[in-house]
Amino acid sequence: MECLKAQQLLSEAIDGEVAEADLAEARAHCSECEECSRLMAAVERIAALPVPAAAPMLVDTLIALGAQEAVDVRASLADQIDTAPVADEYLPAKSTTRFLPSWWEPRLTALAAVAAVVVVGLVATGIGIGGMLTPKQATVSMSEDTNVEIDGGGAMTAAPPTDGATGSTKAYADASIAPPYVVIDGLVYSPTGQRQVEVSSLVTATPVLTALDTASDPVSLPAFRIGNTPGNAVLLMPDDTYLGFSAVTRAFGGRTFALASGSLLTAYGQWPVLPAQFQAPTAPDGSPTFSFFGKDDAGVLIYVPAGGQPTAGFAVAPGTGPSDPAAGNPNWTWWQPL
Numbered sequence: 001m002e003c004l005k006a007q008q009l010l011s012e013a014i015d016g017e018v019a020e021a022d023l024a025e026a027r028a029h030c031s032e033c034e035e036c037s038r039l040m041a042a043v044e045r046i047a048a049l050p051v052p053a054a055a056p057m058l059v060d061t062l063i064a065l066g067a068q069e070a071v072d073v074r075a076s077l078a079d080q081i082d083t084a085p086v087a088d089e090y091l092p093a094k095s096t097t098r099f100l101p102s103w104w105e106p107r108l109t110a111l112a113a114v115a116a117v118v119v120v121g122l123v124a125t126g127i128g129i130g131g132m133l134t135p136k137q138a139t140v141s142m143s144e145d146t147n148v149e150i151d152g153g154g155a156m157t158a159a160p161p162t163d164g165a166t167g168s169t170k171a172y173a174d175a176s177i178a179p180p181y182v183v184i185d186g187l188v189y190s191p192t193g194q195r196q197v198e199v200s201s202l203v204t205a206t207p208v209l210t211a212l213d214t215a216s217d218p219v220s221l222p223a224f225r226i227g228n229t230p231g232n233a234v235l236l237m238p239d240d241t242y243l244g245f246s247a248v249t250r251a252f253g254g255r256t257f258a259l260a261s262g263s264l265l266t267a268y269g270q271w272p273v274l275p276a277q278f279q280a281p282t283a284p285d286g287s288p289t290f291s292f293f294g295k296d297d298a299g300v301l302i303y304v305p306a307g308g309q310p311t312a313g314f315a316v317a318p319g320t321g322p323s324d325p326a327a328g329n330p331n332w333t334w335w336q337p338l
Contacts, residue, residue: 001025001026001028001029003029003033003035003036005026006025006026006029006030006033006036007036007039007040007043009022009023009025009026010023010026010027010030010036010039010040010043010044011043013026024253024254027040027253031309031311040294041291041292041293041294044292044293044294044295045292177269178265178268178269178270178271178272178328178329179268180212180213180268180269181248181261181265181268181270181272182208182210182212182235182245182265183208183261183263183264183265183272184205184206184208184223184225184233184245185205185206185223186260186261186275187230187247187258187259187260187261187336187338188247188248188258188259188260188261188265188272189233189245189246189247189248190245190246190248191212191243191244191245192244192245192246193243193244194241194242194243194244195234195242195243195244196242197224197226197234197242201226201227202224202225202226202234203224203225203226203227204222204223204224205223205224205225205233206223207220207221207222207223208220208221208223208235209221209264209266210235210264210265210266210267210268211266211267211268212243212267212268213267213268214267218266218267219238221235221236221237221238222235222236223235223236224236230247230258230338231246231247231249231256231258231338232244232245232246232247233245233246233247247259247338248325249325249338250296250297250298250300250316250324250325250326250335251296251297251298252296252297252302252310252314252335253297253310253311254297255311255337256337256338257313257314257335257336257337257338258335258336258337258338259272259325259326259333259334259335260272260275260313260333260334260335260336261273261275262274262275262276262278262334271329271330271331272329272331272333273331274315274331274332274333274334275334278290278305278315278332278334280331280332281315281317281332284317286303286315286317286332289305289315290303290304290305290315290332291303291304291305291306293310293314294310296314296316298324300316300320300321300324301316301317302314302315302316302335303315303316303317311337312336312337313334313335313336313337314334314335315332315333315334315335316332316333316335317332318330318331318332318333
C-alpha cells in the first residue's frame with residue numbers, strides 16, 4: 001500500500017468510515033514505514049483530544065465586541081477610502097490548485113476554528129502574546145474519574161493526586177474491590193470453576209502462592225497450563241480437584257493480549273500492577289514511561305514505551321469503562337501478546 005493511501009485510510013478511520021480489512025492493511029503499512037507511523041500516532045492523538053467549548057458568557061461577549069468593532073471600523077474606513085464596489089474582472093481569479101487531498105479539508109477547517117477561538121479569546125480577555133507563557137490553567141474533562149490540567153506550555157498534570165513515593169495514581173473513591181485474580185508465570189488469570197482435565201494435557205507452570213477467596217494464609221498450589229493454550233490454566237487444589245482459570249485478555253489488531261502483573265496476588269481482591277521494568281507514570285498522558293499510540297479494538301486508548309510498538313505489548317491507563325477488562329483498576333496496566 002502506498003503512503004498517501006495509508007494516510008487517507010487512517011484519517012477516514014477516525015470517523016468510522018473504513019472497512020476493517022483496509023484499516024488493517026493501512027496499519028500493517030505503518031508498522032513498516034516510520035513516516036506513516038508517526039503520522040498515525042499524530043492523527044490518533046488529535047482525534048482523542050476533547051472538543052473545545054467556550055462558556056456561553058464568553059461567546060456572547062465576543063459577539064458583542066465583534067459587532068461593535070465592525071461598526072467602528074466601517075465608520076473609520078468610510079472617511080478614508082472609496083467604498084464603491086469593484087468590478088469582478090479586476091478581482092484575481094479563484095485558484096483551483098489543490099495542495100492537500102480533499103479528505104484533509106474538514107480536519108484543517110476544524111483546527112483553524114479551534115485556533116480562531118483561542119486567539120479571539122486571548123484578545124477578549126486581555127491576554128497578550130507575551131501573556132500566553134503564563135495563562136491561568138484550563139481544566140479539560142478526560143473522563144468521569146480523571147481531569148487533566150493543561151498549562152500554557154502544554155504540560156499536563158493529573159487530578160486525582162498521585163502517590164508522591166511511587167508516582168502511581170491513587171485509587172478512585174468509587175473503585176470496587178479487585179476481581180478474583182491469581183498470577184501464573186506473570187500473567188493474570190480469573191477463575192472459571194471446577195474443571196475435569198486430562199493429566200497428559202497439562203504443562204507444568206510455576207506454583208501459585210494464594211489464599212484464593214479464603215481468610216486463611218496463602219498456600220502454594222501447583223499450577224498447570226492446558227496443552228498449547230496459554231490462555232487456560234488450572235490449579236491443583238488440596239483435595240486433588242482442579243480449579244480452572246482463564247487469562248484476562250483484550251484485543252488489538254485482531255490479536256489477543258493478556259494482562260500481566262509485576263507482583264504476586266496472594267488473595268482474591270488484589271489489583272495487578274505494572275511489571276518491574278516499568279516506572280509508574282506520573283501524568284495521565286503516560287509520561288515519563290509511556291507515550292500515546294492509538295486505540296485497541298474496543299476503542300480504549302493504548303500507550304507504548306519510547307520507541308516501542310504495540311505488537312510487543314502496550315499499557316492502558318486507569319479509569320476505563322465498566323465493561324473493560326481493566327475496569328476499576330487504579331493502576332496502569334500492561335498487556336503483552338498471549
